[in-house]
Amino acid sequence: MRAAIYQANTGIDPLLGARALVEAAERAAGEGADMLFTPEMSAVLDRDRARAAGSIVTEEEDVALAAMRETAAKHGLWVHLGSLAVRDGAGDDRYVNRAYVIDDSGMIRVRYDKMHLFDVDLPDGQSIRESAAYRAGQRAVVVDTPWGRLGLAICYDVRFPDLFRALSDAGATLLSVPAAFTRPTGAAHWHILLRARAIEAAAYVIAAAQTGRHADGRETYGHSLVVDPWGTVQLDMEDDVGVKFVELDGAAVLAARSRIPVLQHRRPIGVVEVAR
Template identity: 90%
Template sequence: MRAAIYQANTGIDPLLGARALVEAAERAAGAGADMLFSPEMSAVLDRDRARAASSIVTEAEDVALAAMRETAAKYGLWVHLGSLAIRNEAGDDHFANRGYVIDDTGAIRARYDKMHLFDVDLPDGQSIRESAAYRAGRQPLVVDTPWGRLGLAICYDVRFPDLFRALSDAGATIFSIPAAFTRPTGAAHWHILLRARAIEAAAYVVAAAQTGKHADGRETYGHSLVVDPWGAVQLDMEDDVGVKLVELDGAAVLAARSRIPVLEHRRAIAAAEVAR
């Protein structure tokens, strides 16, 4: 697979966000990419919940989703639209942080709702309460692509290895982990966590990220990464906004799993006992 990674500095205007996504897809297609990966909250990134609510619509009304489906079909490009904030059709007070896999005909092949929500008070003074606005997903999800089975996750999910065990048990050879990591946690943990997820499952990790100072005042870490199944970093976009391409080779997965057959050696683990 020739994977295109879009590192974004998304703002608070959904039309501008949709336009930037389309431009990224056009650049990816023009460079010969097979699939584009975009970050978490690809169209709107706004921590002002009241203001953001006015731009969060249902899936059928979302301009970024419609634009990316049309663009994917136009260029014959697969897309993992990392995530969008989506309003529930039933009018639920909580939104979904939902990623989409779109095929080269513009059809939606998979929808994944972020399972682990980030509720925390950070040392830099930020207080983040995702659960106040979003409802957690309940189901791990993989999707078949022409280049292998893709396991889906979003941002904070990366800290929960049981999720990635479930994805690799279901046949995933590539994990996509779009994110909008904060700078402090990114500097401390981002590279380590992504490399660990790749090594544990001998799988590729593709992690498209948000970067820089955003219109809502937050700062994100950037460093979109592609990690190979041996844990080596193939691509690190550092702080740059833009699109970069990298080759993913299915043979590398087979080679890593033959050298250290971790999937074959996995065992069901019971709850730990307390020695007395």
């Protein structure tokens, strides 16, 4: 697979966000990419919830989703739209943080709602309560692509290895982690966690990220990464906004799994004995 990774500095205007996504997809297609990967909150990134409420709509109304489906079909490009905030009419006022995989005909192949929500008070004074605005997803998701089975995660999910074990147990050889990591946690943990997830699963990890200071005042870490199944970083976009490319080779998965057959050696963990 020739993968295109879009590192974004998304703002608060959904039309501008949709336009930037289309430009990224057109560049990816123009340079021969098979699939484009975009970050978490690809179209709108706004921590002012009262203001953001006016931009968050249903799937049927979402301009970015419609634009990406049209662009994917036009160019014969697969797209992993890292996530959008959407209303799903499930009975309360909260949204879902939803990822989409769109095939080269523009069809949505699968949806994944972020399972682990980030509620924390950070040392720099930020208080984040993702669960106040978003409802957690209830299921892990994989999808077949022409280049292998893709397992989906979003941002904070990366800290929960059980999810990635479930994805690789379900046959994933590619793992996607779109994100909008804060600078302090990104500097401390981003590279380590993504390399660990790749090594544990002997799978590729593709992590498209947000970067820089955003229109809502937050700062994100950037460093969109592609990590190979041996844990080697193949691409690090540092602070750059834009699209970069990397070649993924399915043979690397087979080679890593034959050298250290961790998936074959996994054992179910039952009751933990507590010695006193």
